[in-house]
Amino acid sequence: MPRPVAHITAPIEPLETRIKRLRIPKARQKELLAIMDEAWTRLAVERVKRPIISAQRGEKLESASATR
Amino acid sequence: MPPPPVNPNAVFLNIPYDDEFQKLYLAYIVGLSQLGFDPCITSGVPGGERRLDRVLALIQSCRYSIHDLSRIELSAAPPATPRFNMPLELGLTITWAKLHPKRHTWFLWESTPRRVQKSMSDLDGTDPYIHFGTVEGVLRELRNAFVRDNSPSVQSMMEAYRLVEARNIVGILAGGGTRNLYSASVFRELCLVALDAVRRTKDAIKP
Numbered sequence: 001m002p003r004p005v006a007h008i009t010a011p012i013e014p015l016e017t018r019i020k021r022l023r024i025p026k027a028r029q030k031e032l033l034a035i036m037d038e039a040w041t042r043l044a045v046e047r048v049k050r051p052i053i054s055a056q057r058g059e060k061l062e063s064a065s066a067t068r
Numbered sequence: 069m070p071p072p073p074v075n076p077n078a079v080f081l082n083i084p085y086d087d088e089f090q091k092l093y094l095a096y097i098v099g100l101s102q103l104g105f106d107p108c109i110t111s112g113v114p115g116g117e118r119r120l121d122r123v124l125a126l127i128q129s130c131r132y133s134i135h136d137l138s139r140i141e142l143s144a145a146p147p148a149t150p151r152f153n154m155p156l157e158l159g160l161t162i163t164w165a166k167l168h169p170k171r172h173t174w175f176l177w178e179s180t181p182r183r184v185q186k187s188m189s190d191l192d193g194t195d196p197y198i199h200f201g202t203v204e205g206v207l208r209e210l211r212n213a214f215v216r217d218n219s220p221s222v223q224s225m226m227e228a229y230r231l232v233e234a235r236n237i238v239g240i241l242a243g244g245g246t247r248n249l250y251s252a253s254v255f256r257e258l259c260l261v262a263l264d265a266v267r268r269t270k271d272a273i274k275p
Contacts, residue, residue, distance in 0.1 A: 003195040006132060006173055008216040010076035012104035015263055021106070022256045032257060035237055036264045043231060 072129040074171050079105045080126060080133035082157045085250035089139055092199070093249070094238060094258065095206040096134070098229045101262040102220050102269070103210060105132075110157070111250050124160055131172065132214075133161050138179035138201060140187060155188065175213050179205075203229055220269070228265040237261055 024032075079100050083093060100107045108130055113122045127133060135158045142148040158174070165172040176196040178184050184196050197213055199205030207225040232238070241257050242249050249258075 003197060003213075004173055004175060005212070006175075006214050008104075008214055010131075013077065015267055018101075018106060019260060019263055022260050024256055024260055028257070029260065032241075032260055033264060035240060036231075036261060036268070039231060039234065039237060040268055043234060 071168075071171075072125055074131050075106065075129055076131045077105050078108055078130040078132070080130035080161070081107050081109050082133060082135040082154050082161070083109070084136070084139040084151075084154065085111065086139065090238065090249060091203055091233070092136070092138075092201070092206050094233060094262075095203040095229055096136075096210070097255075097258050098232055098262045098265060099207045099210040099225050101259065102225050102228050102266045103214050103216060105214070107259065109250070109255055111252050111255055120160075123157060124164070127157070127161050127164055127172070133172065133174045134177055134213075135161065135174060136177040136199075137184060137187065137196075138177065138199070177206075177209065224269055228262070228269045231265045231268065232258075232261055 019029075081096055081100075083089060083096065097107050108126060110123050110126060113119055113126060135154065137154060137158070140150060140154060142150055158176075161172065161174045165174050176184060176191065176194055178196040178198055179201040181198050184194070185192055197209040199209050204222065204226060207229065208222050211219055211222060211225070238249065238258070241247070241254050241261070247254050249255075
């Protein structure tokens with residue numbers, strides 16, 4: 001028997017419904033989402049910094065080479 | 069007793085609950101969440117005489133199951149003993165799916181090609197999904213196994229995974245080692261964090 005492949009047709013539930021089903025107290029949810037906010041912000045800052053650091057090292061920026 | 073209703077988006081995860089599997093555990097949760105599924109594990113099922121019944125009920129309530137046998141091995145502590153819970157749950161699942169093929173589909177996962185043929189020759193002819201023990205491998209194979217319109221790219225799934233993994237969120241949830249990552253409460257919190265990462269990454273599937 002070859003490995004099965006599932007072709008999914010069932011609709012995806014909205015994220016809010018899925019989050020609700022987890023039954024996590026609201027206060028804890030708030031805490032966790034605050035941690036994620038911080039992680040997201042830091043990741044975004046790193047993304048901005050990374051090309052600048054690369055450019056300072058003399059590395060070619062992806063976007064720069066793509067335009068040529 | 070009649071079987072429980074099937075959740076068409078629920079995936080039963082039959083995986084090892086050990087430290088070395090943590091990254092792949094997280095990859096399964098993030099990847100499945102991003103593909104629109106609800107991962108389920110047995111850790112929330114209490115022990116005791118009726119545990120097996122409850123595990124079976126959980127399998128019956130899930131439309132799909134993934135059985136990752138990549139870490140079936142002898143324990144380091146003497147006496148060296150393999151743990152058989154995972155093959156046992158695979159056996160239960162195979163029987164259930166044989167009896168009710170429209171209610172359940174199971175998938176076999178491994179890290180090494182041809183290892184299953186050696187460890188469980190009765191499964192000969194069943195090709196497992198091979199993840200090579202990597203996060204990217206798990207995400208890629210999830211995408212190969214579960215085909216859905218507008219599935220996110222592996223790159224997008226990796227982005228969601230990195231968001232959860234990069235800032236030691238797992239460490240924070242584990243309370244610096246005081247909480248078991250595979251416990252029911254931490255599992256639910258990981259699912260929440262994974263769903264939030266899905267929301268934040270660009271091309272997640274929209275309902």
